[in-house]
Amino acid sequence: MRASVTSHIDEVIACTSRSFLQPMAGGDNLITRSWTRCVNEHGLDPTRVQPARVLDNWQLREHQEQIESFLRVARAGMEQLYKRVAPLGYVLLLTDAQGVTVDFIGNDQWDRDLKRSGLCLGADWNESHAGTCGVGTCIVERTPLTCHQGDHFDATHIGLTCTTAPLFDPTGEFIGVLDISALSSPSEKPSQHLARHMTVMFAKMVEDANFMRHFSSHWILRLGVDWALVDVSGECMLAFDTDGQIVGANSGARQLLAAVSDDGVAMALVGKPLTSVFKVSMDDIWRVARSGLSSERTVLSTHRHELFYAMATPPRHATRALQSAAATPIQMDCPALDRLAGDDPIMGRLLEQAKRLVNKQVNILLQGETGTGKELVARALHTSSQRAKQPFVAVNCASIPESLIESELFGYTAGSFTGGRSKGATGLILQADGGTLFLDEIGDMPLALQTRLLRALSEGEVMPLGAHTPVPVKLTVVAASHRDLRRLIADGNFREDLYYRLCGATLHLPPLRLRADKAFVMARVLEQEGQQIGMQAELSKAAQDILFNFAWPGNIRQLRNTIRFALAICDDGYIEPHHLPSELQGDAGLTEAVAPEQPRPAQPLTTLLPSDLSAGLQQAQGLMLALRKHHWNVTAAALELGICRATVYRQMKRYHIVSPTQQ
Template sequence: MSLHSEHIREIEAVSLGGISNRDETVVQSWLRCITQHKLDPAQSCEAYIVPDIQLREHRQQSEQLIAIARSGLENLFRHVAGQNYVLLLSDRQGVTVEFLGDPLFDNNLRKSGLYLGSEWSEERAGTCAVGSCLETGEALTIHQTDHFDNTHTPLTCTAAPIYDAQGELSAVLDISLLRSPQIKASQNLALHLVTATARRIELANLMAQTRNEWVLRFSRSPEFLDVDPEAAVSIDGRGRIIGVTHDGAKILARASGLDWRQPDSLIGQPVSRFFDMDVDDLGDLTRTRPSEDRLVFARDGNILFAHAIEPNYRYRGPQAIPEKIPASLRRLSGGDPQLAALQAKAAKLADKSLPILIQGETGTGKEYLARAIHDSGGAKGRFIAVNCAAMPEQLIESELFGYVPGSFTGALAKGRKGLIEEADDGTLFLDEIGDMPLGLQSRLLRALAEREVLPLGASRPKPVNIRVLSASHRNLAELVAQGRFREDLFYRLNAATLSLPALRDRSDFEWLLDEVLKKCKSSAGISPKLGAEARLLLKRYTWPGNVRELFNVLDVASALCENGVIEPVDLPDHFHRPAFKPLSNSTLSSGDGLSLRLTEALASSGGNISAAARLLGVDRSTVHRQLRRLRQKPAH
């Protein structure tokens, strides 16, 4: 019996419930290939390389990750130089967006799928390191006949996941060989190297994403704490977790009894929920103290060495925006590095006819950016904005394409020109395009492809010359995968993608605050000023509604403020922490009163001693002393 036949029979036996000596990860992947992906082990599937146009799309969407990961990839490649290893960086869809290998073997590598643009999703390629890593979220080795498809059995591949700062799996780093020793354990070193490199890429990404906030790095050994930490989390000025590495998420999950696979349960929680500390204790964990003295105590009893890196306030200073960037784009930021890069990219694209997809959370200013691109491009026509989410489904078609007289009941006697035609020789901005009904997507695709519109009731189409900009807070690629957005329309709309950062991630908040204030008017008809305490509250807030929420908050505060100065009382209620008066001598001598006040303060602070002490206006030792006096123990 041939090795090929033996391999097929083994997979078939496993599918029927047979026992296998393979790793459980391999067995489960084989079962998924048969039951979920409907793959046949007897039918060989050659390696698949996506078309160039799709590869450009995948690489563009992974542009920031590739830039951050490149140094780690090159360093890893130097470690394995001369051993014929190939490195692949794959995106969330399993498509290779970066590749390092020996150019002498290009033909063999491309044929085997170890090449730029290869797709290694489990659904496409069967059991493989990249695909199985995407499915499990864990580092693993798929060695030779572990592979489901017979064409891949000569390969040995080891992969590790790369998680983004929000705890979501965003990419996979793979190290592979065309040929290798028979023993799977021969790849243990490769597994260690690829896992360590993925960890360092995650850390670099976290540092880049949250350079203006606290970052707390962890290690089990003080010797490696400052040079090669094992995990990290980022913390905002209010003491809330705002970012994690994969191992950082696991530390938080263990400390709190939560599941790291549900990062939403970790992000946004106070650091005091996970450790016996709060944001004011971070200063004691900087390099001003020896690494062996920097200890943190997790709520599950785990003890770790920690290194706190202060926010890079010097980075907050506005950077000069090049004069060659058009004024309409220059006005969008006060020197934030992320926006500066976006402005430079938008300036290059402004006078091109390429369609652009603008991504960003709700309220980040996607329409402002679209208008700025239109104004910078010198188009002769108008800027026409269409909110695909706000328009009733039954009206969208007539609004977009227009109609001729008498085409339906209630139609205007003269008919109506559609918004697409209104944008002729100008820009059509499709806001929240992800909410457009599927049926209408096909009509829009045809209009964009043919550059003509057919009004309702008309027999002849009208030619149009439009530049299309679209925007969505949704991940359109995920909607495509779910069958909720047409793939062909997706590629038609995003020849280029611009991603706007959330307000909480911008380093030019102070500049933006002052710019918005200039547009506000107090009851006296003047632009108000901000009191120091109100300014601090605004800076510490996380702004889930982004720039739109900032405008609303300051508009209301401007109307409420007295003497032209915005104070904390003028801000919404959720900006304020519970107020506690400092403990007086009489309170300290009153057992019942003290017990009640301490209980309230501890409840408000989640049992954190430091936070309770601040609320009561005393130091930590006083709280501990009074708790002992009352024979009470801290909540944690």
């Protein structure tokens, strides 16, 4: 052992005394840099061996208190990692940003040897006095590394092997190091490759768990290049508030999405609106957010033409509200078809047709003005079908650049074109195999691509770019457009044969100004937006009149934005006319006498917070709506609500609901 210590000291001296920094033979330039720092910056002497420095209990407690909440999150990840590496003889250290070991998991049988080697709670592994080591050098380099045996500066530690990964807090600040170490190991450094992989993987898991905890009161947008892993992967996560402002970004998001300034410096994401990163409106963002409550995925495109599958996790305080809303007649995410409308006869007939089509092998074309709820109907068609547990993939044909839409729809093999992913990519059509492909704004699809889509739909197979063998696919297509496709056909901008392939059935959604169930729509939107921000909201009679008389050129989307605006500026949740946008204040937007007479609500429309009391009130309101709709036929009301007749009678008794014929 003495000979090995002497030879190690000689090697360190020889390396650090060279006039030019060069890697040692068969060595690592990162380790060489650290050795040089130890001599030139830290003033350490390689001939002087010294034991590990360990803090006393009160000093250790001071360091632990600084990151106490992080330690609670990290402990669960450490325990999972230790289960995997303990049989191989490893122990785990978690240090703070100064290199002090604030948490430790190891084998008690080796306690004496571990403490002698500094593998224990309270050990200080800062490079300035411990020399080159896994923790200390990771703190300086801020990158995963393995410091294996003779890589250590101090000869005291040349028997150890230490593999580390840096940890960052939700704001991107360095917070500590995750380390797995062993008292001894095979002499070859590559033997630690798997240890490094696992350390990096669990460090990222700990970071992402801390990110989710820190931003639990915000929406979390998950992004990924793999459809199936978006909901479980923390590859790229953004936290955003109800105004669509980014308030946090994990390390993956900062690397993949941060814009680069003219001088090559990455620009911060935090503080920017999501719309400055993605080519979408806030309405699109909220649709993505709501899709996160199911198995659906949406494709988002950045302004640099990068495409990601997206899902969203709601704020913790809103989760119960969303789940409660999902159990009531007014739903937020993919409502059942028969809950998309009130007593409007046009929507009633449309939804009856839709219910007959959901499990038939018929492609559906949705037509209607912008903002009439075409995507909501498409999602409801999927949710109500036998394909509900299969993928629902939504693609906005107008938002994907023409140069990328072919590869994104059909996929491509490895090496098909410059700039593609090294392993190729599965196209959106194949991602929707077995489920539903929703093609929004189909009228904006390039003419050349329409030919390929027609072939895929006709033959039931897809040919990825660069492939030589077609891949079979089975799916239902729901297409949508606000444009007159027949006019596009006449102008030569849309294939007639594709049109007839897509419109196995065509459903025309009426504009909001012509709907007889405005009261139902307003109540639904008011409730959804109130739940979104955790506010109990109410419309005054004067505000209701303005909303009823407005023409709504932007339809339900404009109504939603109006309610969202009003809730943002009113203090107590009571919406008065002066809280409404200015375009609703004048006479220009008043509805002309073209809509059927519409029932006005007898009392102010109110959103109810999802407490036990409000849940009961919502249940009573839903029961009343169903009974009145079916003229107090209990059997029909029970079928609509999905409950038995006995339950209807029990609820009628509980809420003192009495049929008019019995009053």
